Amino acid sequence: MAVSEGLAIGALARRTGLAVSAIRYYEAQGLITPWRNAGGQRRYQRADIRRLSFVMIAQQFGLSLPEIRQVLSGLPGNRTPTPQDWKEISVGLRAHLDQRIDTLTRLRDNLDGCIGCGCLSLPKCALYNPDDRAKSKGSGPRYLMGDTPEG
Amino acid sequence: MAVSEGLAIGALARRTGLAVSAIRYYEAQGLITPWRNAGGQRRYQRADIRRLSFVMIAQQFGLSLPEIRQVLSGLPGNRTPTPQDWKEISVGLRAHLDQRIDTLTRLRDNLDGCIGCGCLSLPKCALYNPDDRAKSKGSGPRYLMGDTPEG
DNA sequence: TCTTGACCTAAAGTTAGGTTTAGAAATTAC
DNA sequence: GTAATTTCTAAACCTAACTTTAGGTCAAGA
Numbered sequence: 001m002a003v004s005e006g007l008a009i010g011a012l013a014r015r016t017g018l019a020v021s022a023i024r025y026y027e028a029q030g031l032i033t034p035w036r037n038a039g040g041q042r043r044y045q046r047a048d049i050r051r052l053s054f055v056m057i058a059q060q061f062g063l064s065l066p067e068i069r070q071v072l073s074g075l076p077g078n079r080t081p082t083p084q085d086w087k088e089i090s091v092g093l094r095a096h097l098d099q100r101i102d103t104l105t106r107l108r109d110n111l112d113g114c115i116g117c118g119c120l121s122l123p124k125c126a127l128y129n130p131d132d133r134a135k136s137k138g139s140g141p142r143y144l145m146g147d148t149p150e151g
Numbered sequence: 152m153a154v155s156e157g158l159a160i161g162a163l164a165r166r167t168g169l170a171v172s173a174i175r176y177y178e179a180q181g182l183i184t185p186w187r188n189a190g191g192q193r194r195y196q197r198a199d200i201r202r203l204s205f206v207m208i209a210q211q212f213g214l215s216l217p218e219i220r221q222v223l224s225g226l227p228g229n230r231t232p233t234p235q236d237w238k239e240i241s242v243g244l245r246a247h248l249d250q251r252i253d254t255l256t257r258l259r260d261n262l263d264g265c266i267g268c269g270c271l272s273l274p275k276c277a278l279y280n281p282d283d284r285a286k287s288k289g290s291g292p293r294y295l296m297g298d299t300p301e302g
Numbered sequence: 303t304c305t306t307g308a309c310c311t312a313a314a315g316t317t318a319g320g321t322t323t324a325g326a327a328a329t330t331a332c
Numbered sequence: 333g334t335a336a337t338t339t340c341t342a343a344a345c346c347t348a349a350c351t352t353t354a355g356g357t358c359a360a361g362a
Contacts, residue, residue, distance in 0.1 A: 008308075008309080008359095009308085009309070010307095010308060010309080019350080019351075020308090020309085021350065021351055021352080022349085022350065022351085024310095024311095025349070025350060025351090029349090037358095039309085039310095039357080039358050039359075040309090040310070040357085040358080041308085041309055041310075041357095041358070041359085042309085042310090057262070059349095060258060061258065064348075064349095065348080065349075090262060093262065094259065094262060094263070097255060097258065097259045097262070098259065100255060101252060101255050101256060101259065104212075104248060104251060104252050104255070105252060107211060107212065107248065108245065108248045108249065108252065111208070111241060111244060111245060111248070112245070159329090159338075159339080160338085160339070161337095161338065161339080170320080170321075171338090171339085172320070172321055172322080173319085173320065173321085175340095175341095176319070176320055176321090180319090188328095189328095190327080190328045190329075190339085190340090191327085191328080191339085191340065192328070192329085192338085192339055192340070193339080193340090210319095215318075215319095216318080216319075
């Protein structure tokens with residue numbers, strides 16, 4: 001009954017809205033590290049509610065789980081994170097989000113130009129420098145909408 | 152050799168930068184419909200280069216393949232699409248993109264507020280009304296960063 | 303105590319968007 | 333005419349982020 005007994009996984013699930021299976025999965029991905037009670041069941045700190053909420057927010061921002069793990073590694077390991085700790089690692093998120101907004105805005109403006117001329121041929125298209133998450137799998141520059149350089 | 156013989160799948164792949172396997176996959180998803188030559192091989196119209204380029208652009212915008220299929224269904228089926236046709240279906244893309252940018256911007260501003268107060272507790276967080284693509288899989292509202300309504 | 307609900311692990315299944323493989327047939331190049 | 337290249341189909345495989353299932357254990361309450 002003491003606070004030190006920690007939260008069971010079901011309680012943590014109810015507090016975060018996550019599925020129990022998702023929380024176990026996050027543990028397997030190194031995002032959260034519970035301890036075990038005498039019977040071998042997972043027990044969590046109250047601060048882990050905040051930690052999982054952060055994971056959910058970062059996911060909304062488009063970070064992958066490995067990326068989130070990286071960001072979380074910026075938290076102190078030897079004590080419960082303070083509001084200031086959370087604030088500091090959130091700065092990186094803000095930068096990530098700014099970049100995503102910027103990419104999409106460039107993409108939109110490019111489409112506007114193409115709609116404007118009515119041809120949709122984009123030799124200067126933002127797709128040549130696409131979003132970080134997409135691409136890098138293609139082979140060299142692509143000539144879009146049917147316009148090759150040699151005609 | 153006549154134009155009417157169409158493009159083989161390899162030629163289309165070179166013109167679009169897509170893998171041959173991807174083009175076949177898009178056909179299976181109903182995004183493109185080649186005809187077959189006497190030997191059973193796929194043959195494509197030159198206009199299909201443009202069609203596939205549109206698919207790639209729409210993907211950059213975050214549309215799923217079923218969504219793209221839906222958008223493409225706005226093209227005339229009985230003739231080669233004109234620049235005006237492409238312009239018309241692009242308007243929907245523009246709206247989609249605007250909405251995504253708007254969502255991300257709200258998310259960012261919300262994070263700013265939370266960084267500002269240093270607590271990262273977001274009862275009014277944009278995550279309650281998240282991006283269209285994410286969520287809808289959760290069960291009811293989530294109380295983020297450890298703050299439940301009842302305390 | 304007994305029973306019910308919560309929890310455990312490991313493995314398989316799921317969706318999206320493809321790629322890879324295998325073996326055969328068509329096409330192209332010389 | 334033959335060799336090399338492309339293309340064909342079907343099915344298996346891949347990653348991310350989880351969920352589901354199966355069979356068994358732990359914890360809490362009447």
